[in-house]
Amino acid sequence: xxxxxxxLLPDGIEEVLPPQARRIEQLRRRLLDLLDNWxxxxxxxxxxxxxxxxxxxxxxDLDLRTFKVTDQLSGRMMGLSADTTPQVARxxxxxxxxxxxxxxxxxxTVFHAKAGSLxxxxxxxxxxxxxxxxxxxxxxxxxxxxMLAMMEAAGMKDVHLDLGNVSVFRALADKAxxxxxxxTELFGLLKLKCATDLEAWAAREIAQPELQEAFILLTxxxxxxxxxxxxIRRLAQLVPETSAELAHIQQVADRLQARFxxxxxxxxxxxxxxxxxxxxxxxxxxxxxxxxxxxxxGRYDETGAVFGRARPATGFSADLKVxxxxxxxxxxxxxxxxxxxxxxPALWAEISALRSAGKRVLVATEQDTVSADLYLxxxxxQWTLVEA
Numbered sequence: 331x332x333x334x335x336x337x338l339l340p341d342g343i344e345e346v347l348p349p350q351a352r353r354i355e356q357l358r359r360r361l362l363d364l365l366d367n368w369x370x371x372x373x374x375x376x377x378x379x380x381x382x383x384x385x386x387x388x389x390x391d392l393d394l395r396t397f398k399v400t401d402q403l404s405g406r407m408m409g410l411s412a413d414t415t416p417q418v419a420r421x422x423x424x425x426x427x428x429x430x431x432x433x434x435x436x437x438x439t440v441f442h443a444k445a446g447s448l449x450x451x452x453x454x455x456x457x458x459x460x461x462x463x464x465x466x467x468x469x470x471x472x473x474x475x476x477m478l479a480m481m482e483a484a485g486m487k488d489v490h491l492d493l494g495n496v497s498v499f500r501a502l503a504d505k506a507x508x509x510x511x512x513x514t515e516l517f518g519l520l521k522l523k524c525a526t527d528l529e530a531w532a533a534r535e536i537a538q539p540e541l542q543e544a545f546i547l548l549t550x551x552x553x554x555x556x557x558x559x560x561x562i563r564r565l566a567q568l569v570p571e572t573s574a575e576l577a578h579i580q581q582v583a584d585r586l587q588a589r590f591x592x593x594x595x596x597x598x599x600x601x602x603x604x605x606x607x608x609x610x611x612x613x614x615x616x617x618x619x620x621x622x623x624x625x626x627x628g629r630y631d632e633t634g635a636v637f638g639r640a641r642p643a644t645g646f647s648a649d650l651k652v653x654x655x656x657x658x659x660x661x662x663x664x665x666x667x668x669x670x671x672x673x674x675p676a677l678w679a680e681i682s683a684l685r686s687a688g689k690r691v692l693v694a695t696e697q698d699t700v701s702a703d704l705y706l707x708x709x710x711x712q713w714t715l716v717e718a
Contacts, residue, residue: 342445342452346651353661354455354654357484358437361457361650364483368476370435370459375417377438381407384416386636392416395442410441414456415630415645422462423637431463437650449622451649458627458647462634465642467578470611470629471585477615477625477646478590485659486617486624490594491586494601494612495579496628501571502548506541516545520600525549544568551599555583558597579611604628613646617656624648624656664690667715668702671695680706680713 339345346354362372380401385393397410411417414436422432437457445452459476461469474491481489503513512535519528525546532545547565551558562580566573583595603612603626612628627646634641669681671693684691692700704715 340452342442342450344451344453349661350654354651356661357654357657357659358455358457358650360483360659361480361653362435362437364480365435365459365476368433368459368479370433370476373418373421373434373436374438375411375414375421375436377411377441378408379411379417381409383420384409384411386416395444395446397441397443411438412440412442414438414440414458414647415460416633418460418645419462419633419643420637422460422641422643423634423639427639428463431461431469433459433461435459447622449620451651454649455651456647457650457653458625458645460643460645462641462643464644465631467581467585469642469644470578470582471589473627473644473646474582474586474613475589477613477627477648478586478593480648481615481625481653483659484653484657486615486653486657488618489615489624490596490617491590492596492598492601492614492616492623493579493583494598494603495575495610496602496604496608496612497575497610498565498572498599499548499602501575502541502544502569505569505571506536506538506545508535517602520549520602523549523552523600540568544572548599551597553597555580555595555597575610582611604630611644620652620656624652664688665703666700667691667704667706668694668698668700669706674708674713677706677708677713 366372378399381396381398384396392412395412397412399408399410400406401408418434418436421434422428426432435458437455439453440456442450442452442454459473461473478489478491508516516531519531528549529546532542536542536545544565547561547568551561551565562576566576579597583597586593587595601612603614607630608628609631610629612626614623614626617624625646625648627644629642629644631642632640633643667684667689669677669691681691681693691706692698692702694700702718704717706713707716
């Protein structure tokens with residue numbers, strides 16, 4: 331490495347400078363206050379844990395995204411946290427282990443050996459909430475409502491909500507007896523969302539006519555609620571095992587629409603993001619101008635089973651830095667007061683009093699070139715504020 335390269339940062343890793351750093355910090359405080367107002371307790375999991383804890387159960391999907399190091403004290407492998415959810419599951423199962431519903435919130439940097447997408451940072455500031463212990467519809471409605479309220483507090487404009495349910499696909503796959511190879515092939519086709527290829531796959535791989543129709547219907551379950559009701563009813567008739575999950579997503583959507591009538595909702599039953607991680611309803615918020623989800627989450631029941639305490643769970647997360655970039659929220663600026671660098675007890679007392687009152691006071695040195703809004707100047711043996 332040449333001396334000219336030493337200051338360069340690795341790809342996907344960025345530093346945050348003024349004034350954006352102030353903007354991000356003010357948003358962090360605002361959103362943490364919001365989470366607290368909703369009854370979610372703040373937790374700070376460690377940045378570094380033993381690898382077999384981080385990658386246990388659902389965490390195995392994070393293997394390629396996890397930085398790995400050797401603990402010099404024990405010789406065991408450790409990892410930098412790439413996602414907070416597995417750690418919060420451990421906290422719910424062991425560190426806290428409460429009875430009944432447990433609500434937790436977090437905001438911290440996580441580390442990705444490989445970025446999640448071309449737009450994503452390798453060091454996102456992950457902010458989110460998790461709800462444990464409640465398996466019913468009310469938990470899904472609350473956690474999505476909280477996510478949308480957080481988008482509003484961050485000043486996100488033109489938010490629209492995507493809803494899916496991986497359990498519908500799982501019920502179809504179980505009914506059809508799909509092998510892992512068949513599921514992998516189908517995943518790829520669903521990701522491309524090409525109806526013609528999907529229909530050809532169903533005709534080739536599925537023998538039962540009613541299941542062929544069910545898989546074809548699944549590929550059409552993308553769009554506005556009003557356009558999908560007939561397809562949803564037909565799919566429930568063809569494969570009754572899907573009826574409960576289809577009814578669940580409709581009920582959740584109805585309650586959310588009543589709370590957030592201005593937010594458009596889009597259904598996509600082919601969305602299988604985190605198929606091996608999520609167990610039911612999945613959701614994401616999108617805004618114009620950003621190709622990835624601005625926030626996303628879903629249900630991941632039984633996450634704590636590997637820690638000895640299986641519990642229903644749902645939650646969401648977002649990158650605070652992305653919210654700050656796209657959010658249209660007002661920041662609170664401070665006037666800069668400049669004081670001279672002189673040894674005067676009266677001056678020091680005035681500076682201390684101003685700082686205690688929340689004012690920004692800078693003691694100027696010979697090299698300072700900062701512009702001031704106010705100056706502290708001595709007049710008639712009193713230090714007073716004078717406009718610049």
